[in-house]
Amino acid sequence: MSEHEVKNLEEIFDARIARDEKIEPKDWMPEKYRQTHIRQISQHAHSEIVGMLPEGNWITRAPSLKRKVALLAKIQDEAGHGLYLYSACETLGVSREELYDQLHSGKAKYSSIFNYPTLTWADMGAIGWLVDGAAIINQVPLTTTSFGPYARAMVRVCKEESFHQRQGFQIMMTLAEGTPEQKEMAQDALNRWWFPSLMMLGPTDAASVHTEQSMKWKLKRKTNDELRQQFVDQTVPQAHMIGLTIPDPTLKFNEETKHYEFGELDWDEFWQVVKGHGPCNKDRISARVNAWNNGKWVRDAAMAYAEKHSPLTPEGGISKIQNNLKQAI
Numbered sequence: 470m471s472e473h474e475v476k477n478l479e480e481i482f483d484a485r486i487a488r489d490e491k492i493e494p495k496d497w498m499p500e501k502y503r504q505t506h507i508r509q510i511s512q513h514a515h516s517e518i519v520g521m522l523p524e525g526n527w528i529t530r531a532p533s534l535k536r537k538v539a540l541l542a543k544i545q546d547e548a549g550h551g552l553y554l555y556s557a558c559e560t561l562g563v564s565r566e567e568l569y570d571q572l573h574s575g576k577a578k579y580s581s582i583f584n585y586p587t588l589t590w591a592d593m594g595a596i597g598w599l600v601d602g603a604a605i606i607n608q609v610p611l612t613t614t615s616f617g618p619y620a621r622a623m624v625r626v627c628k629e630e631s632f633h634q635r636q637g638f639q640i641m642m643t644l645a646e647g648t649p650e651q652k653e654m655a656q657d658a659l660n661r662w663w664f665p666s667l668m669m670l671g672p673t674d675a676a677s678v679h680t681e682q683s684m685k686w687k688l689k690r691k692t693n694d695e696l697r698q699q700f701v702d703q704t705v706p707q708a709h710m711i712g713l714t715i716p717d718p719t720l721k722f723n724e725e726t727k728h729y730e731f732g733e734l735d736w737d738e739f740w741q742v743v744k745g746h747g748p749c750n751k752d753r754i755s756a757r758v759n760a761w762n763n764g765k766w767v768r769d770a771a772m773a774y775a776e777k778h779s780p781l782t783p784e785g786g787i788s789k790i791q792n793n794l795k796q797a798i
């Protein structure tokens with residue numbers, strides 16, 4: 470394609486973005502748009518499935534059958550989110566195997582938040598309330614993102630995330646209303662998850678390398694700092710409502726701006742975790758690799774079954790259809 474033709478296509482593409490049209494997998498798109506989407510959607514997919522691990526740690530120790538059922542359902546939803554996102558990513562011409570390989574080899578990024586340990590049952594409350602809460606704030610704008618498959622996946626994901634957020638908040642509320650020890654457990658979980666949850670929304674706008682271009686492409690609709698402010702404004706009153714204290718002595722409400730002002734975050738800690746040196750990075754990757762290796766026999770069996778029943782193989786569908794036809798005649 471000549472330079473002139475590419476320029477024309479770029480102009481048409483930019484005009485479609487400006488009109489808020491959805492870009493679909495078979496449409497022409499700039500290579501950088503495609504690569505940026507593969508990067509963000511795959512990181513998002515990896516986050517969903519790695520994100521199952523901290524909560525998976527508590528399934529066998531949930532305090533009641535009801536809590537166990539809800540936690541199981543939530544974790545299963547996260548697996549589903551990973552699958553929608555991997556599928557959306559595959560429409561951009563990258564294979565699932567390549568994506569898994571990037572995760573298992575440690576090349577791919579996934580959300581920093583899932584590299585922290587879950588020490589008590591209250592952490593299940595804190596994750597649902599804060600981590601899913603931050604995820605919703607980040608993901609609601611993504612329901613109107615410019616790439617069609619990503620936007621559509623986000624609609625369902627957001628509906629499920631709101632159930633997750635409520636089940637987490639309900640756990641925190643119950644603990645906060647319980648014995649002094651239970652309230653202390655809830656406060657301790659809030660103390661440990663507050664700052665990582667704020668950092669999960671990404672580096673400051675000044676340090677964010679992708680925001681400017683992603684906003685132009687309407688991949689991102691809000692900047693990292695805007696989302697963080699929204700999260701703080703929404704979450705602080707919820708903590709007050711259940712009698713917990715936000716672990717930030719500098720936090721204060723600004724009557725003029727109507728926003729909470731909060732303290733500086735520990736960005737050194739954030740980058741350490743992103744680079745693989747958080748408390749649980751090694752455990753998370755080795756758990757995923759083990760699950761992949763131990764699941765080989767299941768994938769092989771599923772492939773053998775699919776081949777046997779495929780209409781394209783002689784022993785599968787064709788002979789079955791022939792038999793059915795013979796019986797019908």
Ligand code: FAQ
Nearest residue numbers: 513516517520547579580581604669670671677678679680
């Ligand atoms: N962790 O220029 P920016 C969930 C990287 S799902 C690790 O600002 P961008 C559900 C970033 O990739 C949670 N790395 O990047 C759930 C880039 O590196 P690169 C996941 C991070 O993309 C709940 C570099 O820093 N959600 O929680 C992080 O414009 C409970 C520069 O950053 C999504 O993925 C981080 N926190 O903005 C599941 C949502 N932040 O790629 C289970 C979709 C930044 O150049 C249990 N993603 N980095 O090597 C997004 O909205 C964006 O990608 C951001 C980052 C906002 C995360």
